[in-house]
Amino acid sequence: MMKKHKWLFIAILLLMIYVAPLFILGGNSHVRIHDNLDSNVTWYKMVLNSGEYTAKVGTATIDQIMGGSVSRDVFDSEFVGIDWLYLFFSTPIAFAISQLITRVFAFLGLFLWARDYLIKDKKYIAPLYFISLAFALTPYWPSGMLSTLGMPLALWAFLNIRNHKRSIWNIVILTLFPFYSSLILGFCFFLVMVGFIWLFDLFKKKQVNIRFLLSILYMGILYMGVNYRFIHMLFFNPEPDSRSDFGLNHLSVGRSIKLSLKNFVNGHTHDQSLAGFVILPTILFVFILILLRREWKKEKLFLWMFIFTLFLSFWYGFWWFDGWNPIKEHVQIIRTFNFSRFHFLQPFLFYGLFALAVVYLLKMGVWWKKLAYVVIALQLLVVFSYNPELYYHYRVGAPSINQFYATEQFEAIKKYIGKPQSSYRVGSIGLHPSISQENGFYTVDGYVNSYPLTYKREFRKIIAGELEKSHTLEDYYDNWGNRCYLFSAELGKNYAFGKTSKKHIEHLDFNLKAFRSLGGEYILSAVPIDNASEQNLKFEKAFNNKQSYWKIYLYKVTS
Numbered sequence: 001m002m003k004k005h006k007w008l009f010i011a012i013l014l015l016m017i018y019v020a021p022l023f024i025l026g027g028n029s030h031v032r033i034h035d036n037l038d039s040n041v042t043w044y045k046m047v048l049n050s051g052e053y054t055a056k057v058g059t060a061t062i063d064q065i066m067g068g069s070v071s072r073d074v075f076d077s078e079f080v081g082i083d084w085l086y087l088f089f090s091t092p093i094a095f096a097i098s099q100l101i102t103r104v105f106a107f108l109g110l111f112l113w114a115r116d117y118l119i120k121d122k123k124y125i126a127p128l129y130f131i132s133l134a135f136a137l138t139p140y141w142p143s144g145m146l147s148t149l150g151m152p153l154a155l156w157a158f159l160n161i162r163n164h165k166r167s168i169w170n171i172v173i174l175t176l177f178p179f180y181s182s183l184i185l186g187f188c189f190f191l192v193m194v195g196f197i198w199l200f201d202l203f204k205k206k207q208v209n210i211r212f213l214l215s216i217l218y219m220g221i222l223y224m225g226v227n228y229r230f231i232h233m234l235f236f237n238p239e240p241d242s243r244s245d246f247g248l249n250h251l252s253v254g255r256s257i258k259l260s261l262k263n264f265v266n267g268h269t270h271d272q273s274l275a276g277f278v279i280l281p282t283i284l285f286v287f288i289l290i291l292l293r294r295e296w297k298k299e300k301l302f303l304w305m306f307i308f309t310l311f312l313s314f315w316y317g318f319w320w321f322d323g324w325n326p327i328k329e330h331v332q333i334i335r336t337f338n339f340s341r342f343h344f345l346q347p348f349l350f351y352g353l354f355a356l357a358v359v360y361l362l363k364m365g366v367w368w369k370k371l372a373y374v375v376i377a378l379q380l381l382v383v384f385s386y387n388p389e390l391y392y393h394y395r396v397g398a399p400s401i402n403q404f405y406a407t408e409q410f411e412a413i414k415k416y417i418g419k420p421q422s423s424y425r426v427g428s429i430g431l432h433p434s435i436s437q438e439n440g441f442y443t444v445d446g447y448v449n450s451y452p453l454t455y456k457r458e459f460r461k462i463i464a465g466e467l468e469k470s471h472t473l474e475d476y477y478d479n480w481g482n483r484c485y486l487f488s489a490e491l492g493k494n495y496a497f498g499k500t501s502k503k504h505i506e507h508l509d510f511n512l513k514a515f516r517s518l519g520g521e522y523i524l525s526a527v528p529i530d531n532a533s534e535q536n537l538k539f540e541k542a543f544n545n546k547q548s549y550w551k552i553y554l555y556k557v558t559s
Contacts, residue, residue, distance in 0.1 A: 109153025147186030247479025260317025430526030465509030
């Protein structure tokens with residue numbers, strides 16, 4: 001028993017070491033930019049500072065972003081817990097605390113699920129500690145909170161209810177999760193899966209299990225309450241939004257299969273399981289052994305989980321198959337809501353399969369035991385190599401939180417302009433608009449999941465000349481458009497031109513009358529604009545700061 005506690009202590013210590021840089025370095029830590037610093041992290045602060053945090057549904061907009069066109073209801077409701085962290089703590093500390101919360105409950109959840117419903121032999125507890133640790137350290141989408149990493153704990157609670165194991169913790173888990181996870185980026189798909197488990201019991205086992213059904217409905221109703229703003233936007237918003245302009249998909253069968261297999265091996269950017277290096281080869285090896293040894297009846301749980309996990313990748317890949325287009329053309333919700341996201345179920349399923357595969361090897365003999373311990377150690381090395389500080393700082397070369405938001409530099413820009421920030425609007429070229437927004441500027445541009453279609457059309461007039469030069473940018477904006485950015489064909493889809501860049505924009509082609517009509521007065525560019533005067537842009541000043549990632553060229557619109 002003491003030996004098992006020793007392994008638990010080591011696993012918890014490793015988890016603490018993993019998250020420690022976020023607390024030690026604070027604003028000097030390096031974290032994900034994509035769908036994080038460029039959007040969600042700034043959204044929290046904008047909404048909290050807007051005075052509209054608790055506004056009545058359907059009545060308010062956030063003035064600071066995209067000319068005040070974006071509804072308050074696009075963002076998380078006031079019941080979502082991650083907002084509360086940013087209300088009480090600075091951005092780096094709020095981010096660090098959220099990471100710690102998520103990873104602790106991920107560790108606990110996978111361990112409890114694996115111990116009670118996958119591996120019931122208690123002599124395999126120690127390996128489960130480290131498999132659970134590996135799962136807890138996967139590079140999930142930070143603003144998703146417990147959306148993916150919390151699934152095994154929620155499933156454990158549901159399975160307890162299904163198996164008539166009464167505990168107050170089951171209700172506590174199902175009650176609290178809707179406040180610290182995303183319905184549309186995880187748990188709506190999870191609840192569908194749990195619903196199918198109930199249907200399986202109903203039709204296969206002839207068990208109605210009312211308590212289990214009510215628990216699913218209970219959690220679903222709570223999610224709808226917490227996400228009432230999203231529900232209102234989805235079903236009761238009369239104004240066409242940018243999502244209604246999403247383009248149709250054009251993947252052939254071959255490309256859909258290729259995308260499916262790519263997802264199975266590499267995962268998705270929002271829910272990376274890091275299974276492709278060690279876990280997937282181990283699972284495939286055990287899968288082959290089971291078939292060769294004709295143990296499919298004995299190991300049917302492993303086989304069904306493997307088939308289901310593979311199916312999720314094919315569902316993802318074929319969601320973009322052009323054969324869906326006739327339906328998507330006529331059913332708007334299928335076109336505007338991303339039903340491919342059942343892949344959010346994959347990370348915990350991969351680690352459940354990994355646990356089953358490791359225990360299968362442990363039962364086979366001494367040399368197989370050594371292999372089992374080696375693959376656990378290798379997977380821990382894989383997930384540690386993706387620690388944000390190691391990955392984003394040393395492998396990607398991304399700026400730290402402080403370098404990215406460049407507070408001192410943007411304070412200098414604000415002082416130079418010398419007017420109340422609410423009295424003018426700015427646009428950004430070569431850097432994310434979230435940086436200006438984080439520093440209190442009001443912007444013409446921005447990145448959100450939904451905004452009025454009329455604004456998308458008006459904004460397009462500004463960048464029409466640049467879109468004509470680049471089919472890639474034209475397709476990106478016209479058929480998606482959540483990034484409502486001041487695109488330059490010469491820069492492409494790159495919004496991170498640091499101060500060491502030698503890049504210039506030689507031939508900018510903007511409609512600055514359209515820019516002015518949306519309230520724009522200044523452009524903040526990460527690179528010099530050589531034909532600025534021809535575009536009726538007056539160069540004001542270049543701003544540099546040794547603690548910033550950027551060199552900002554300030555231009556004022558003169559026409």
